[in-house]
Amino acid sequence: RTRPRRRDRGYDAPCMKIDDFESIFRSAVKPRYRFRAPDLASVAVVTDMDAAGTAALIDKVRAFLRAADPFGRATYTGIDRDAYADVPDLLAAIERVRPDLICAYRNLGRRHDLPCTLGSRLDSLTQAVDTPVLVLPPPTRANFDASLRDTRAVMVIADHITGDDRLVSWGVTLCAEGGALLLVHVEDGVVFDRYADALSKIPDIDTDVVVDRLRSKLLQMPRDYIDSVAAELAAHDVNQTITPIVDMGHVVTTYKQLVAKHEVDLLVFNTKDDLQLAMQGTAYALAVEIRDRPLLLL
Numbered sequence: 001r002t003r004p005r006r007r008d009r010g011y012d013a014p015c016m017k018i019d020d021f022e023s024i025f026r027s028a029v030k031p032r033y034r035f036r037a038p039d040l041a042s043v044a045v046v047t048d049m050d051a052a053g054t055a056a057l058i059d060k061v062r063a064f065l066r067a068a069d070p071f072g073r074a075t076y077t078g079i080d081r082d083a084y085a086d087v088p089d090l091l092a093a094i095e096r097v098r099p100d101l102i103c104a105y106r107n108l109g110r111r112h113d114l115p116c117t118l119g120s121r122l123d124s125l126t127q128a129v130d131t132p133v134l135v136l137p138p139p140t141r142a143n144f145d146a147s148l149r150d151t152r153a154v155m156v157i158a159d160h161i162t163g164d165d166r167l168v169s170w171g172v173t174l175c176a177e178g179g180a181l182l183l184v185h186v187e188d189g190v191v192f193d194r195y196a197d198a199l200s201k202i203p204d205i206d207t208d209v210v211v212d213r214l215r216s217k218l219l220q221m222p223r224d225y226i227d228s229v230a231a232e233l234a235a236h237d238v239n240q241t242i243t244p245i246v247d248m249g250h251v252v253t254t255y256k257q258l259v260a261k262h263e264v265d266l267l268v269f270n271t272k273d274d275l276q277l278a279m280q281g282t283a284y285a286l287a288v289e290i291r292d293r294p295l296l297l298l
Contacts, residue, residue, distance in 0.1 A: 002284060004050065012110065032225075035165075036166075036169050042097065042100050043075070043077075043101045044094060045058050045104070046102060048109045061103050061134075064294070065151075067175060090124070100263050102133045104133065104134075106119060114289070116278070116288060126271050126297050129170065132297065141292070150176055152180065152265060153179060153265045155171075156183050156268045157184045157269045167268060172238060173277065175270070180262070183242065185219075187248040188250075226246070230244075243262075251282055255286060266295070269298070271283040
């Protein structure tokens with residue numbers, strides 16, 4: 001498309017359109033991270049064990065969360081198998097405690113080795129309450145104690161990490177002193193390729209230029225936000241190594257590869273979608289497929 005040109009001192013120059021100014025202005029406006037430590041005064045630990053087994057698990061969870069509660073001031077409440085009979089009972093028990101964090105493991109009240117589901121009770125906890133849920137591997141798993149070793153490597157993952165201040169703040173709070181905080185954004189390469197293919201079918205568009213610029217912009221936005229995270233945490237004297245990872249690829253596969261490569265102790269990601277009741281698709285796939293380490297679901 002040919003733009004209008006204006007005469008200026010003997011040569012033609014392109015005129016900028018209003019939407020050009022708007023694009024420049026919008027590019028200059030970058031969301032910045034602001035750290036706000038989440039409250040962790042009360043933790044509810046939900047099990048399908050008896051009181052003794054629940055108490056033993058509470059001790060392990062307390063040790064795992066010591067970075068967020070170094071002085072041991074948080075109150076831990078056990079909700080064992082005698083405290084509820086079904087999902088409504090469990091939700092009522094949670095409401096009575098009103099914890100800042102819920103801790104539970106996969107397939108409560110069912111066979112713990114079922115691989116393709118979190119179980120109806122845990123599904124309900126992650127979606128029916130606004131409280132973050134720390135999902136543990138089943139305690140019957142052979143390496144269960146090792147999975148609660150520490151939080152020296154915490155990965156914050158999201159489809160769109162830009163602007164996820166609460167998500168990042170939980171990751172910072174739970175990461176051990178001197179640990180590694182990995183801030184990860186994986187752009188869905190499959191979706192991007194579909195849009196790139198559609199653009200290639202529009203005659204008036206220089207496809208190669210547009211696709212390259214779009215890819216660059218999509219990846220630059222999370223990089224800018226992660227830079228603001230590092231600057232904000234430096235101002236708060238946070239002693240953690242910030243590792244930015246921004247990539248494009250198959251989302252779930254890439255996250256799984258990064259988890260293994262960096263020996264991540266805890267993953268933190270969003271699960272709720274304002275437009276639906278069920279856990280959003282990518283989050284559920286991650287929650288189901290990454291079963292050997294703790295996940296914090298917000």
